Amino acid sequence: AQKITQTQPGMFVQEKEAVTLDCTYDTSDPSYGLFWYKQPSSGEMIFLIYQGSYDQQNATEGRYSLNFQKARKSANLVISASQLGDSAMYFCAMREGGHSSASKIIFGSGTRLSIRP
Amino acid sequence: DGGITQSPKYLFRKEGQNVTLSCEQNLNHDAMYWYRQDPGQGLRLIYYSQIVNDFQKGDIAEGYSVSREKKESFPLTVTSAQKNPTAFYLCASSPGLAGGPNTQYFGPGTRLTVL
Numbered sequence: 201a202q203k204i205t206q207t208q209p210g211m212f213v214q215e216k217e218a219v220t221l222d223c224t225y226d227t228s229d230p231s232y233g234l235f236w237y238k239q240p241s242s243g244e245m246i247f248l249i250y251q252g253s254y255d256q257q258n259a260t261e262g263r264y265s266l267n268f269q270k271a272r273k274s275a276n277l278v279i280s281a282s283q284l285g286d287s288a289m290y291f292c293a294m295r296e297g298g299h300s301s302a303s304k305i306i307f308g309s310g311t312r313l314s315i316r317p
Numbered sequence: 318d319g320g321i322t323q324s325p326k327y328l329f330r331k332e333g334q335n336v337t338l339s340c341e342q343n344l345n346h347d348a349m350y351w352y353r354q355d356p357g358q359g360l361r362l363i364y365y366s367q368i369v370n371d372f373q374k375g376d377i378a379e380g381y382s383v384s385r386e387k388k389e390s391f392p393l394t395v396t397s398a399q400k401n402p403t404a405f406y407l408c409a410s411s412p413g414l415a416g417g418p419n420t421q422y423f424g425p426g427t428r429l430t431v432l
Contacts, residue, residue: 233418243358243405245423252418256327257355291359304350305421307359 203227204294204308211317212314213282220267221277221311223292227315232296237275238288248290275298279313288313320344321424323408328429330395330402338393341410347413349391350421352411353377354405363406366391367413395429403431 203226213219225234236248251259251266251282259266266278289312295305321342330336342349345362352360362375366385380399385391391410395402405428407423 235420237423243407243426243428245407245409247420247422250418250420304362304365306362309359 204292204306206292206308206311210312210314212239212316214316215284216281218278218280219282219286221276221279221290221292221313223275223308225273225275225292225294227273227294229296231277232294233305234266234268235293235295236264236275236277237291237293237307238286239291239310241288245291249277262281262298282315284315284317287313289313321408321410321422323406323424323427325427326425328427330382330429330431332431333356333397333421335394335396336429338395338406338408338429340391340393340424341389342391342424343389343412344410344412344422345388346410346422347388348411348419348421350382351391351393352407352409353376354407354426360407376411387427402429404429 205224232253234251238246248263248299249259249264249266258268263280265278290312291310292308293305324339350365351363354360361377363381364375364383366372369385372383372385382394401406405426407426408424411419411421
C-alpha cells in the first residue's frame, strides 16, 4: 500500500533562510511520481514541483528544489531564501505508475511553515 | 484565463438536505477529481473520473455521488446519507493519459457547513 509521511507538523524559519520540509514515502511500484503542493490560508492547493522516479536529476523550479534520495525513499522540499509569502501548509503527494498514469495520488498530512520577519 | 472554478465558495446546508457542488475546468483536461479536507488534515479522495461518462470511487465515496456528462464539468452531490459532511471540498483536474506527469491542478475549494 502507498504511504506518505511528513513528520514535521509545524516549522518556524527566519525570513531569507533556506528551509527543508521532509517527506518519506513507501511503495513497491518501481514507477511513481512525487509532488509538492502549497496551501495558503485561502485554501487553494498550488502545485510547486514534480519528481519522477526515473528522473536522473533532482527537480528544480525557481526557489524550490526537490532533494530526491531514492534509496532512502525520501523526497524533501527545499525552499531557498524564504519569504513571508511562503508561510502556508505544504503537502507531499505520490502517484504510483509512470508518466501519464491515471492512478490516483495520495497526500501526506502536511507541514505548516511559518516565516518570521 | 484557463483554470478550474468551484462554486459556491461557502455553502450552508440543513441536515437531511442534498447539496451539489459545482466544478468546471477549461484546461481541456480528461481527468477530474474530488477531495475532502478536514481541519488540520490532508486530502482524501472521494471520486475521480478519467474520461467522460466514467468515474470511480475513491477512498471515502459513501454518502457522495458524481456525474461526468461533459468533459468540462464534474459536479459532486453530498447526500443526506453522508454522516459528517461539514468540510472543505477541493476539485482538481489533470491532463490524463495525454502524456507528461499528469499533475493535478486544483480549484479554489468550497467550504460546506451543515447547520
